[in-house]
Amino acid sequence: MISLAALSVAYAGGRRALDGVDLSIAPGERVALIGPSGAGKTTLLRVMGANLRPTGGQLQLDGLDPWALNARQLQGLRGRVGKMYQAPPIPPRQRVITAVLAGRLGQWPLWRAVASLIYPLDIDGARAALAPFDLAERLFDRCDQLSGGQLQRVALARLFYQQPQLVLADEPVSALDPTLARSVAVALNEDAKRRGATLIASLHAVELALSEFSRVIGLREGRIVFDRPAAQLGVADIEALYAGVPYASAPEAHNPDAPSARPRLTRCA
Amino acid sequence: MSPVIPRRGLTLSVLVLAAVFASVWRLDLIAAFAEGQDSLGELFGFLQRFAAPDTSPAFLSKVGQGAIETLAISLIGTLLAVLAGVALALPASGRFGRLGQIVSRFMLNLLRSVPELVWATLTVLAAGLGPFAGTLALALHTTGVLGRLYAEALENAPPAPEAALRGAGSGAVAAFLYGTLPAVAPQWVAYGLYRWEMNIRMAAILGFVGAGGLGAQLYYALSLFHEARAATLIVAMLLLSLLVDALSGWLRRRLVVA
């Protein structure tokens, strides 16, 4: 499904976010990425989602090099990859149903996307995707009426509606309280298991990684420190991974809503 | 506080006062107003005739027609400007490359800098006398104003939703419609309504250069010294702009705030 060989990503300043990563993940595996902040987890997920072009080494997704594809094929490939983020990238004024249906934009022709904005074309599908999260009743509400936890579950419903073969989740539960975090992590794993999809998630909560995922990869300073089945990991491995940094440091606060400066309205324009 | 600031304030005040006196001298205003004072009696008669608006049914129905025409000019002109403003704001926010941005920004600046009344003198040549010329003139200037505001709204919109959809394989158009449009649409509507409130006032005036509506009637009434009719027309303009303020406020509450 995914294979990386000697893969590296260097930024303009020469800093290496990823440095010679070798990795291969088989279909249906459920992998947790752990490691201190700045270890390269997000970069690795972006590379595997064909959103960031590596500066060195080989990458194969589904046996294809995404950066050798033409734009159309690359778009098709991305459509088979589902992504989750710490802050759900959903416009606040969008309705829940529209946010869920947006999961299939990669598969829909443009006319369908436009028609669905005027009248939602797959109400049943969206309802079914929301049902496991007790949100089916909120189908026609606006997203800014939901709590943060509910919004993250709408993002999850969008992902389930997309039914991707590969799910890449970047800190999907870091902004949630522990109970909710566990339930979202469980839902992601259950869905992947049921459909035989591959799941790769970066996590700050190490105990979730150990209890819910089948394989755990430890990253630090752009290199893989360990890559083992969850059952074979000991406390010593974890302590070595986080040595010298706070154990489960809080995720960097990043604010998706930059203050939007409203242009001044005046009578003589 | 340093003593520099008051001295600078003093210099500025002296400069401003000098500018005012130079202006009075330049325009020879005292003579002009004195001449006006000679006709002070005339002025009073003029105002007196204003105080008794013409309310004959025949004239009122003509005013009503003019008011509807003015409303049509302002509404259609603003709607055209909203469409054209969106079309120019997309490249002006840098979505179609640097060249598209430079070209569309230049066009927006040009459209915005030329006042409606100047546009109207040109559109009267292009479309003949009548409301269509006024509609076009309003649309041209307003496109420049709205296009710039719309582009700013696009630049300030959070990029994450659209980027996430693109990353999940969505096409560019669909990603914009689902990711960015919900964030900017309320602002676009609000700006459009705000411009409509201004344009109803402007539409009432464009008639002065032959572009239809209440303005044309007012121009004739004042040219022919029909003060009673002019008074009626001015009251009609005021009422019309109050009506549009109310309508636009209602639409704003329904579409933007809700």
Place this chain on the structure above:
Amino acid sequence: MSASQHDPAARGRATALVLAVCVLWPLLQIAQFEPAVLFDAGNLATLGGFLGTFLPPATDTFFLGFLASATLDTLAIATIGIALAMLIAVPLALLSTRSLSIGRLDGRLRPVSEAIRVCARGLTLVLRGVPELVWALVFVRIFGLGPAAGVAALAITYGGMLAKVYAEILESSDLSPTRALLAAGSGRLAALGYGLLPVASDELVSYTVYRWECAVRASVVMGFVGAGGLGQLMDQSMKMLNGGEACSILITFLLLVMAADALSAWLRRQVR
């Protein structure tokens, strides 16, 4: 499945759509919306001929002298217009603001001062309710063609606008020093000078300067109805279809607006 299978918003959207079509269709007719007219051969020829003469812009010395004099007139109209507008606005704003109300301190409403406030506000509304161009047209009938009409029209509309904004600024400023002075028994003017102006003066000056910039544009536009300055010159050139002159005037206008922008921005920075 549960009850609401349909989008509950669909009905409202359909109604709005039908309503919009029903309103817009007749309005399109009334506005004589016929884009085909634009491609009428005669109209195209007139416009094309006119725009064709835009290049080269007129640059003969005689005309440039006219242009310079008209530009100075425009600036002078705007400057005196704003100065007179301030003279109108300051008393109106002081009369209509609640910040200097003594009755408000102890919660007793005094009917007389309340009535004065309402009258001042009504006058403000009338002054700025009628567009400056209409005032200009009226004043041209009284003072004749020339700058005087423009100055009077600007003074009246901008007087109303400034009065409204001044009153708003005075009411939204920090009122605690003023309240303290009034409560200690000082008079209204003393409270204004020592309590209110020190906190509000920057904003007041800054808004006035900004309005001056608007007045420059407005005085050009008013020229179209005969109120002097650049606008009157532009109107004449356009009526005579003299493209070269129109082009020169247009360029001068754009430069003037840019210069006024820059000057007003600089002045406001000095104030801050």
